[in-house]
Amino acid sequence: MSITLQFLGAARQVTGSKHLLTVNDKRVLLDCGMVQGPRRLSNKLNTQFSFRPPEVDAVVLSHAHVDHSGSLPRLVKLGFGGKIHCTHATRDLCEILLTDSAHIQASDARYLRKKGHEFEPPYDGVDVEKTLRQMKGADYHQQIDVCEGVRATLIDAGHILGSSQVILEVDDGSSRLTIAFTGDLGRKQIPILCDPTRYRAAMS
Numbered sequence: 001m002s003i004t005l006q007f008l009g010a011a012r013q014v015t016g017s018k019h020l021l022t023v024n025d026k027r028v029l030l031d032c033g034m035v036q037g038p039r040r041l042s043n044k045l046n047t048q049f050s051f052r053p054p055e056v057d058a059v060v061l062s063h064a065h066v067d068h069s070g071s072l073p074r075l076v077k078l079g080f081g082g083k084i085h086c087t088h089a090t091r092d093l094c095e096i097l098l099t100d101s102a103h104i105q106a107s108d109a110r111y112l113r114k115k116g117h118e119f120e121p122p123y124d125g126v127d128v129e130k131t132l133r134q135m136k137g138a139d140y141h142q143q144i145d146v147c148e149g150v151r152a153t154l155i156d157a158g159h160i161l162g163s164s165q166v167i168l169e170v171d172d173g174s175s176r177l178t179i180a181f182t183g184d185l186g187r188k189q190i191p192i193l194c195d196p197t198r199y200r201a202a203m204s
Helices: 040-045 074-076 088-114 125-134
Strands: 003-009 020-023 026-032 059-060 081-088 136-140 143-146 149-158 162-171 175-181
Touching: 026 074, 026 143, 059 143, 074 088, 074 125, 074 149, 081 088, 081 125, 088 125, 088 136, 088 175, 125 175
Parallel strands: 026 059, 059 081, 081 136
Antiparallel strands: 003 020, 020 026, 143 149, 149 162, 162 175
16 A cells, blocks of 8 residues: 655746646546646657556646646657546637647747758647547536545646646555645736635644
């Protein structure tokens, strides 16, 4: 019986948010963002994962910004077949942002080939369509059965439309934890957006 949490992106850097929660033999990925930065470094990090995508059981996505969602189509392309849980608004925004991301990468590939450089985009529009079919929208405060031993509740992060903090209830059969994954938090009293929902505490 075990619970582990690995920080695989957005650690000592800002972009590429990826965090892998393992509960016994179940694996849940929190966010799957693209790394944005120098092309040589970002290309490598955006095409390779430090885990096997087919072994991931589910994804919980905090919000639609590409540094949090942009590698989801690559994850699907490499064999991830589970559900991607997020708010309804996040799914709608991902349809726009991920489609645009695939278009930008295709344009980059054409430009670089003209310059004599080879660049294979990490995914294309077909991969985006597959990803959107795997995305499951939820309401704020709705309890989600993510996989065996993991439940999630999404609460408003106040960052962009649909952004959420992820409250995870984790049970490996011998111990229980509450883990709060904030994603990106917004500020209070911003026009249009609600204030971030306050969460009392995450406790072991």
